Amino acid sequence: MINYNKTREIGINILRRWILIFLVGEIVFFGIVGTNYLSLNNLQNILVASTTVLLLATGETFVIITGGIDLSIGFMVGFSSVVSAKVMVDLWAVGFSQPMAITIGILTALSLGLIPGFINGFLVAKLRVPPFIATFGMYGIAYGFAEIICNNVPVHKLPTSLGSLGHGYLFYWLPGKILSFLGKPENLSREELKHLVSIIPNVTVIAFIFIG
Known part of the structure; x- marks a missing residue:
């Protein structure tokens, strides 16, 4: 036995x-x-090629832990990337230095990523819209705005020093404590998890903001 x-x-x-x-x-x-x-070279190539997916998966983890799903994450990235690229190109064209244009473009992308994330979180946590419906709607909105802004053509003439950003480190940490706090222990039932989220109603909103 x-x-x-x-x-x-x-x-x-x-x-x-x-x-x-x-x-x-x-x-x-x-x-x-x-x-x-x-080999070290091949492993490095795999990690570099997987960077985008790993970053998106990290953001998606926050939402999944709270019991939701975000279908708009890919097009949110596309939308913020298009706007960021347009900002960099336009600022560099009018005389801004490359570092300044790149910095403003990156800050613009980060700020724009927070807005759809906040809207998704508000719809799900406050208005009780199912995550599938809320994020699917944001999926179409982000895709449409990206198409309008770039006129359905790639953005060219980006600052030449932009590529050097991929060869260093920005931060050496991940918000693991936040993930642990939001995480669902194995002995916690689904009802208890919902009660925990209801006690802290902004948890879901924060999770969607992080994914942005």
Whole structure:
């Protein structure tokens, strides 16, 4: 009986961590098959190529932890990127230095990212709109504004020094304590989680702002 319970517990733990186990197995498989897969250069290339997805997934984590979903995240990135690029190009064209134009463009992108996130959070937390509906609507709004601003053509003539930003570090931390605070313990029921969020009604709003 003891062995059965232990085997059952091991099986449950494996099912809970199947994604991690699959990832490790995939790395081991390609490490054996591919001669240069585990080389430092290839691992660096994989991390660089995955940076955008990792950043988006980090923001999405905040919303998922609160029991929601955000479908607009990709087009929010596109919208803020288009506006940021237009700001950089226009400021550089009128005589602003490259560092100043880039800085203002980045601040513009960050500010614009907060606005849709706040609206999504307000709709979900305050007006009780289902996250799927609220973020799907924002998905279309962000996509439409991006198309209008860039006139459906790529933004050209960006400051030449913009590419150097991808070769350094900005911060060495992640808001792990916030994630831990918002996280759902294994022994916490769905009703208890909803009660916790209702006690602190701005938790969902903050989560959507972070994703922006």
